[in-house]
Amino acid sequence: MSDQPIEDLERRCPRLGSPIPFRYCLISGEDDAICWKILDCWWETFDVEGYLKKNMPEAEFNHLMATADKPKNKVSSIIDIIEKAKKR
Amino acid sequence: MEQRKIFLSEDEMPRQWYNILADIKMNPPLGPDGNPVTPEQLAPVFPMNLIEQEVSTERWIDIPEPVLDALKIWRPSPLVRARNLEKALDTPARIYFKNESLSPPGSHKPNTAVAQAYYNKEFGIKKITTETGAGQWGSALAFACALFGLECKVYMVRVSFDQKPYRKSMMATWGGNCIASPSPYTKAGRDALERDPNTPGSLGCAISEAIEEAVSDESGQTRYSLGSVLNHVMLHQTIIGLEAKKQMEKIREYPDIIIGCAGGGSNFAGLSFPFVRDKINGKEIEIYPVEPTGCPTLTKAPFVYDHGDTAEYTPLLPMHSLGHAFMPPPIHSGGLRYHGMAPTVSQLVNEGILTPRSVKQKEVFEAGILVARTEGIIPAPETNHALAAVIEEAKKAKEEGKEKVILFNWSGHGLIDLTAYDNYLAGNIKDIVLSDEERIESEKIFANYPKPQSLKSK
Numbered sequence: 001m002s003d004q005p006i007e008d009l010e011r012r013c014p015r016l017g018s019p020i021p022f023r024y025c026l027i028s029g030e031d032d033a034i035c036w037k038i039l040d041c042w043w044e045t046f047d048v049e050g051y052l053k054k055n056m057p058e059a060e061f062n063h064l065m066a067t068a069d070k071p072k073n074k075v076s077s078i079i080d081i082i083e084k085a086k087k088r
Numbered sequence: 089m090e091q092r093k094i095f096l097s098e099d100e101m102p103r104q105w106y107n108i109l110a111d112i113k114m115n116p117p118l119g120p121d122g123n124p125v126t127p128e129q130l131a132p133v134f135p136m137n138l139i140e141q142e143v144s145t146e147r148w149i150d151i152p153e154p155v156l157d158a159l160k161i162w163r164p165s166p167l168v169r170a171r172n173l174e175k176a177l178d179t180p181a182r183i184y185f186k187n188e189s190l191s192p193p194g195s196h197k198p199n200t201a202v203a204q205a206y207y208n209k210e211f212g213i214k215k216i217t218t219e220t221g222a223g224q225w226g227s228a229l230a231f232a233c234a235l236f237g238l239e240c241k242v243y244m245v246r247v248s249f250d251q252k253p254y255r256k257s258m259m260a261t262w263g264g265n266c267i268a269s270p271s272p273y274t275k276a277g278r279d280a281l282e283r284d285p286n287t288p289g290s291l292g293c294a295i296s297e298a299i300e301e302a303v304s305d306e307s308g309q310t311r312y313s314l315g316s317v318l319n320h321v322m323l324h325q326t327i328i329g330l331e332a333k334k335q336m337e338k339i340r341e342y343p344d345i346i347i348g349c350a351g352g353g354s355n356f357a358g359l360s361f362p363f364v365r366d367k368i369n370g371k372e373i374e375i376y377p378v379e380p381t382g383c384p385t386l387t388k389a390p391f392v393y394d395h396g397d398t399a400e401y402t403p404l405l406p407m408h409s410l411g412h413a414f415m416p417p418p419i420h421s422g423g424l425r426y427h428g429m430a431p432t433v434s435q436l437v438n439e440g441i442l443t444p445r446s447v448k449q450k451e452v453f454e455a456g457i458l459v460a461r462t463e464g465i466i467p468a469p470e471t472n473h474a475l476a477a478v479i480e481e482a483k484k485a486k487e488e489g490k491e492k493v494i495l496f497n498w499s500g501h502g503l504i505d506l507t508a509y510d511n512y513l514a515g516n517i518k519d520i521v522l523s524d525e526e527r528i529e530s531e532k533i534f535a536n537y538p539k540p541q542s543l544k545s546k
Contacts, residue, residue: 017222075117
């Protein structure tokens with residue numbers, strides 16, 4: 001691996017379509033949480049799972065591992081966002 | 089002279105979209121209460137005429153004349169024989185693509201944008217909001233709104249907004265109002281800015297802002313628009329495949345293999361769904377949605393005896409493995425199941441009608457460069473995923489000596505995504521960069537296991 005800090009590693013974000021640094025993936029999920037796609041995007045580049053395990057609270061890490069492959073349906077997500085918007 | 093492009097006249101354009109929901113069974117999406125989502129729940133953000141399409145199971149749905157008129161600006165798109173690519177690969181395969189890069193915004197996205205703009209207009213809507221990542225969808229919707237005299241507001245994730253000023257320029261030229269998200273115009277945006285004034289934004293926040301603006305318009309004249317995933321989006325995109333079928337009939341061809349990149353699923357669905365119907369009715373055809381690789385590949389893992397499970401209950405089997413203790417990311421087992429994927433595409437994968445394929449980052453750009461240097465068009469990075477699979481299949485056809493017909497969707501050009509090419513050409517895109525130490529560590533588990541022979545039958 002290069003000497004570049006892991007957080008500065010860059011790749012093209014498949015969701016945005018733009019190049020982004022790894023540190024962006026740590027804050028671009030729901031409510032500034034980790035992006036749920038982080039494992040898929042970075043496993044090729046470095047031990048992202050090990051990194052997250054080391055740097056995340058155990059409960060959050062376990063939640064990420066448990067939910068990353070059980071994503072919410074898009075329509076259901078939209079309904080959720082509508083409900084939240086109505087409450088604002 | 090060899091024919092390169094196959095055209096349809098405007099009179100030959102399909103007059104109906106094909107609705108895959110007539111031919112497959114789907115589980116309904118569930119709302120927060122666990123019950124199926126009702127049309128009324130979606131009414132605050134979508135006009136009812138589009139909601140009706142979203143849930144319709146009619147096989148054929150008429151394309152309204154004003155939509156056809158708008159589509160005629162760039163449609164019918166040509167079917168192109170990639171003769172130069174065939175020659176470069178020295179393949180007996182005949183490779184065809186639908187060139188969707190010719191639309192004014194440069195991608196397949198306006199196929200649904202113009203339809204959505206029309207239905208919103210018909211419903212009495214004055215303004216459409218949306219979110220965009222890199223700006224492809226935002227520019228398509230701004231273009232469509234210009235055609236139908238609608239106001240268009242696009243929340244563009246700030247990190248992309250700063251990186252891609254030309255997308256904003258495109259939207260502004262078409263009269264769209266593109267603003268960086270988070271913005272001060274919505275509560276969701278203000279909350280995000282309060283947490284971090286320098287936040288780069290996220291798609292989640294941009295969606296929340298776009299939906300909030302639609303929901304909070306008390307006049308009821310604002311709605312939200314989504315450019316992928318939903319059933320009506322897939323429906324509108326089927327014009328691609330319907331045109332392709334007519335064009336192939338003209339030259340008495342029929343594809344053996346169909347390939348499309350599968351991000352949200354719409355360009356893939358657009359090309360493939362009309363052929364999926366043929367496959368459901370017995371036609372032999374391979375249909376490959378292509379996605380980025382999500383797990384270690386055979387070539388990168390040592391050939392060892394390993395347990396097939398982490399608990400070591402199963403017998404040792406010879407396999408390529410990074411070690412049974414290696415925890416791969418969740419995407420690879422089923423493929424195409426993340427929530428950005430259209431449920432209809434996922435369903436067809438589950439039923440075995442579609443066979444997902446994966447390609448690695450470096451292969452993707454290698455393919456894009458080869459095709460740009462042979463066919464001339466610089467592909468969108470998404471299109472490169474399909475191209476990588478096309479090249480693989482063309483090479484396979486050569487190995488097998490088979491004259492296969494390959495059809496793929498050239499979903500867009502990459503002229504506003506050149507940073508991705510710069511990174512590749514600068515050597516910044518690599519496939520696997522696990523350090524030797526990391527690999528040795530993951531393989532230590534095999535130290536006391538027997539080693540299989542590498543046997544060859546001939």
